[in-house]
Amino acid sequence: MSDEPGSAVVEGGTTGRSGQAVPKRERERLVVIGNGMAGARFVEELVARGGRNRFEIVMFGDEPYGNYNRILLSNVLAGIQDPKDIFINPLSWYEDNGVRLHAGVRVASIDRRSKIVRGASGVAEAYDKLVIATGSRAFVPRIEGLEREGGGYKSGVFVFRTLDDCSGILEHAKRSRRAAVIGGGLLGLEAARGLLGLGLEVHVVHLMKHLMEVQLDAAGGAVLRRALEDMGLAVHLEKSTREILGDERVEGLRFEDGSELACDLVVISAGIRPNAELARDAGLTVERGIVVGDDLCSPDDPDIHALGECVQHRGRTYGLVAPLWEQAQILADRLTERRPDAAYAGSKISTKLKVMGVDLLVMGEQRAASDAEEEVAYAEPSRGIYRKLVIRDGTLAGAILLGGGAPGGRLLQAFERGLKIPEDRAALLSAGAHAGAGEPSVGDMPDEAQVCNCNGVSKGQIAAAARGGCRTLRQACAATRAGSGCGACKPQVQAVLELVLGSDAAEDPSAHYYVPGVPYAKPELVRLIKERGLRSVSSVFRELAGGQEDLASKPGLASLLKSIWGREYEDERDARFINDRVHANIQRDGTFSVIPRIYGGVTTPAQLRKIADVAERYEARMVKITGGQRIDLLGIEKERLPDVWRDLGMPSGHAYTKGFRTCKTCVGSEFCRYGVGDSTALGIAIERRFQGFEAPHKLKLAIAGCPRNCSEATTKDVGAVAIEGGRWEIYVGGGAGSRVRKGDLLCVVDTQEEVIRYAGRFMQYYREQARYMERSYDFVERVGIERVRRVIVDDAEGVAARLDAEVQASVDAYADPWSEADSPIHPSQFTTLLPPPSGAPAQAE
Numbered sequence: 001m002s003d004e005p006g007s008a009v010v011e012g013g014t015t016g017r018s019g020q021a022v023p024k025r026e027r028e029r030l031v032v033i034g035n036g037m038a039g040a041r042f043v044e045e046l047v048a049r050g051g052r053n054r055f056e057i058v059m060f061g062d063e064p065y066g067n068y069n070r071i072l073l074s075n076v077l078a079g080i081q082d083p084k085d086i087f088i089n090p091l092s093w094y095e096d097n098g099v100r101l102h103a104g105v106r107v108a109s110i111d112r113r114s115k116i117v118r119g120a121s122g123v124a125e126a127y128d129k130l131v132i133a134t135g136s137r138a139f140v141p142r143i144e145g146l147e148r149e150g151g152g153y154k155s156g157v158f159v160f161r162t163l164d165d166c167s168g169i170l171e172h173a174k175r176s177r178r179a180a181v182i183g184g185g186l187l188g189l190e191a192a193r194g195l196l197g198l199g200l201e202v203h204v205v206h207l208m209k210h211l212m213e214v215q216l217d218a219a220g221g222a223v224l225r226r227a228l229e230d231m232g233l234a235v236h237l238e239k240s241t242r243e244i245l246g247d248e249r250v251e252g253l254r255f256e257d258g259s260e261l262a263c264d265l266v267v268i269s270a271g272i273r274p275n276a277e278l279a280r281d282a283g284l285t286v287e288r289g290i291v292v293g294d295d296l297c298s299p300d301d302p303d304i305h306a307l308g309e310c311v312q313h314r315g316r317t318y319g320l321v322a323p324l325w326e327q328a329q330i331l332a333d334r335l336t337e338r339r340p341d342a343a344y345a346g347s348k349i350s351t352k353l354k355v356m357g358v359d360l361l362v363m364g365e366q367r368a369a370s371d372a373e374e375e376v377a378y379a380e381p382s383r384g385i386y387r388k389l390v391i392r393d394g395t396l397a398g399a400i401l402l403g404g405g406a407p408g409g410r411l412l413q414a415f416e417r418g419l420k421i422p423e424d425r426a427a428l429l430s431a432g433a434h435a436g437a438g439e440p441s442v443g444d445m446p447d448e449a450q451v452c453n454c455n456g457v458s459k460g461q462i463a464a465a466a467r468g469g470c471r472t473l474r475q476a477c478a479a480t481r482a483g484s485g486c487g488a489c490k491p492q493v494q495a496v497l498e499l500v501l502g503s504d505a506a507e508d509p510s511a512h513y514y515v516p517g518v519p520y521a522k523p524e525l526v527r528l529i530k531e532r533g534l535r536s537v538s539s540v541f542r543e544l545a546g547g548q549e550d551l552a553s554k555p556g557l558a559s560l561l562k563s564i565w566g567r568e569y570e571d572e573r574d575a576r577f578i579n580d581r582v583h584a585n586i587q588r589d590g591t592f593s594v595i596p597r598i599y600g601g602v603t604t605p606a607q608l609r610k611i612a613d614v615a616e617r618y619e620a621r622m623v624k625i626t627g628g629q630r631i632d633l634l635g636i637e638k639e640r641l642p643d644v645w646r647d648l649g650m651p652s653g654h655a656y657t658k659g660f661r662t663c664k665t666c667v668g669s670e671f672c673r674y675g676v677g678d679s680t681a682l683g684i685a686i687e688r689r690f691q692g693f694e695a696p697h698k699l700k701l702a703i704a705g706c707p708r709n710c711s712e713a714t715t716k717d718v719g720a721v722a723i724e725g726g727r728w729e730i731y732v733g734g735g736a737g738s739r740v741r742k743g744d745l746l747c748v749v750d751t752q753e754e755v756i757r758y759a760g761r762f763m764q765y766y767r768e769q770a771r772y773m774e775r776s777y778d779f780v781e782r783v784g785i786e787r788v789r790r791v792i793v794d795d796a797e798g799v800a801a802r803l804d805a806e807v808q809a810s811v812d813a814y815a816d817p818w819s820e821a822d823s824p825i826h827p828s829q830f831t832t833l834l835p836p837p838s839g840a841p842a843q844a845e
């Protein structure tokens with residue numbers, strides 16, 4: 001490759017820098033500016049059509065690499081993919097395909113009269129045809145204090161656009177504790193999730209009234225906010241950043257309303273702007289982007305074309321990849337004269353948020369444009385569900401699908417292909433529904449139809465991979481790159497496999513793994529962890545996953561290891577979410593909520609006095625009685641947590657974690673005239689025994705002193721109700737949160753001791769068998785109460801004694817996490833940089 005400055009000659013009837021005339025070329029010279037997703041894909045398409053017979057191809061790329069999939073930078077930041085795995089065309093590809101790439105050379109000007117492109121390094125190339133694919137850059141709003149003296153951003157300030165940006169953020173994050181992401185759009189949220197996974201406390205600062213306002217309406221934005229806050233992100237809306245604080249390096253943000261946020265890393269993700277200056281300076285028409293017609297040609301120059309994010313077509317600019325795959329094919333068809341009159345008519349766009357734990361797919365328009373159009377919406381905010389369809393002339397003009405459960409793949413097909421959708425709109429939004437009356441299936445799709453939008457992979461390519469030996473989804477995805485972006489296309493990739501292979505399509509073993517990154521089902525994983533004495537998340541990756549760490553698997557593994565090892569579990573900074581690291585619940589404003597344990601909801605005047613004193617001393621912004629019968633001190637700053645715990649002198653209530661939370665009790669037989677059982681005494685005993693019991697999800701218990709059930713024990717993960725004769729009914733798998741389910745009657749017992757034994761045995765069985773984040777009500781439904789009863793009550797599988805012993809081991813290993821007040825597990829466990837800003841606290845229980 002000749003990409004050293006000055007190595008190129010200027011050919012084609014003009015003169016080289018040597019001044020000597022050079023002979024006329026046989027092939028035309030095609031110069032492409034921009035070696036990003038659009039430029040490189042266009043060249044690939046051109047080469048595939050035999051374009052090298054017609055053109056000598058020369059490329060300029062500002063970045064010093066081959067071409068990589070920019071979309072996957074979010075996965076790199078999140079630790080899900082290694083940078084080397086996101087390259088589509090490494091440097092060798094260009095050499096192998098006879099393409100001359102000036103890597104790391106920025107084009108400074110286009111001389112249209114002489115038809116010469118000049119690189120900043122002094123290199124010049126003549127062209128017969130020019131393609132501009134310069135993409136976009138991150139938009140950086142005016143913020144005081146952005147730059148340090150002498151120029152350049154302050155240390156710790158980044159944008160998120162290139163591989164170099166991503167490496168810079170990852171490097172800086174190693175020395176950071178609190179990050180702020182300015183911008184709550186798609187990219188900002190992906191960056192924020194990545195940083196959260198690196199173990200930082202992360203704040204999203206957004207100017208608008210709701211998150212992702214380009215793709216979501218206000219209701220959807222509110223549900224998304226809740227989902228993100230649940231995973232530990234702090235979200236600040238309607239906040240305009242005025243200043244970046246700090247001299248050489250960032251120390252915080254100051255907002256227009258005067259409030260401040262301490263942070264030592266800032267990612268600015270406030271939108272993008274097309275790189276169109278080069279074209280404008282060359283005299284081409286530029287509005288928001290480089291103006292092109294349906295022929296992707298500039299109206300000012302028949303030899304200059306443009307594609308990708310830098311163009312404006314029919315008044316629209318795009319910020320997603322799907323349009324550029326189409327544009328690349330059309331332009332390659334035109335220039336090779338395979339289809340000289342191929343025309344680009346605009347793209348229908350959809351996008352999926354690549355944030356682990358949040359399922360969000362959006363397509364087309366977010367609201368009806370006139371009364372003639374319909375909007376159908378369904379919301380269940382407490383479960384993180386929001387679904388909305390915008391329907392025009394019986395077809396889908398747009399959709400928001402947040403929280404999973406809706407038939408996303410089929411709705412996407414219906415949207416992309418303009419299919420009529422059924423009259424029963426409500427049914428369309430429910431799980432298992434089909435999007436079209438005619439059941440659009442991959443069988444109806446032509447081979448060229450695109451299945452994976454993120455990587456531009458067609459049905460034909462997947463079918464070829466299947467014919468070439470790929471039997472499972474994982475194999476097909478690895479062979480074609482399909483599914484490695486946002487993952488929304490995986491059901492369709494699977495469908496293509498089944499279409500081609502029929503019953504030869506194999507089920508992916510990974511469907512049964514406990515966590516995606518470690519190739520074992522839960523029982524086998526537990527056995528290996530115990531056998532090999534693996535006490536930390538990193539040791540599990542090292543021993544059981546070939547050393548390959550997977551961010552998505554860390555919280556699940558950490559929870560499992562804690563439940564197996566108790567105090568012997570070796571905590572690692574990035575394996576658990578912030579709540580579990582500081583043993584408190586992070587709130588919207590970055591402060592924490594502190595809920596001490598009040599066994600069975602029974603307290604004393606002395607205890608209440610102490611709580612009141614602490615609330616005053618540490619300026620709790622709100623003191624709240626929770627639904628779990630205890631007292632929540634809200635608005636506590638992170639660095640004061642150890643002092644608060646010390647002064648309270650009460651154990652942690654574990655209101656922040658996956659595991660045993662509370663045992664709610666009613667008054668019971670000691671005082672209540674209806675009571676037939678001592679519910680408070682039993683509740684207290686249960687809470688003393690199971691405090692700190694880790695589980696795949698939270699466990700809320702309750703005891704009622706008679707069937708009037710004042711403590712709602714039948715809608716708890718485990719509940720017991722006293723009945724006549726001093727006996728107790730035990731219910732399991734109930735819940736009254738995001739889902740309401742009455743628990744199933746497990747058994748009726750005679751004594752409190754038996755209630756405690758069966759409750760523990762059930763919780764141990766649940767935590768051994770359930771998937772990470774599977775609530776007990778889903779678990780009991782999945783396994784079936786009959787089987788649960790056979791194991792727990794009848795001991796049909798002979799495991800009861802072992803389950804009881806495991807419970808006892810956990811109970812014996814229990815240590816109050818708030819004892820870390822006197823011995824933090826690492827020096828910065830409870831430190832922040834500046835006082836956090838003011839703001840409204842959120843509820844914890």
Ligand SMILES: Cc1cc2nc3c(=O)[nH]c(=O)nc-3n(C[C@H](O)[C@H](O)[C@H](O)COP(=O)(O)OP(=O)(O)OC[C@H]3O[C@@H](n4cnc5c(N)ncnc54)[C@H](O)[C@@H]3O)c2cc1C
Nearest residue numbers: 034036037038062070071106107134135308309319320321
């Ligand atoms: C973190 C991240 C996540 C994303 N996620 C998604 C997603 O999930 N789904 C989706 O559809 N889209 C996503 N996108 C957007 C997607 O990456 C872009 O739509 C796509 O990269 C646009 O391709 P392009 O070739 O037009 O621009 P780019 O890929 O930016 O390529 C332009 C190239 O031109 C170079 N260049 C610019 N000026 C010059 C010059 N004067 N001389 C030489 N070279 C120059 C640039 O350095 C760059 O390498 C994401 C983007 C980012 C940053």
Ligand code: SF4
Nearest residue numbers: 666672675705706710
């Ligand atoms: S459940 Fe029964 S015992 Fe308990 S408070 Fe209500 S009425 Fe009284």
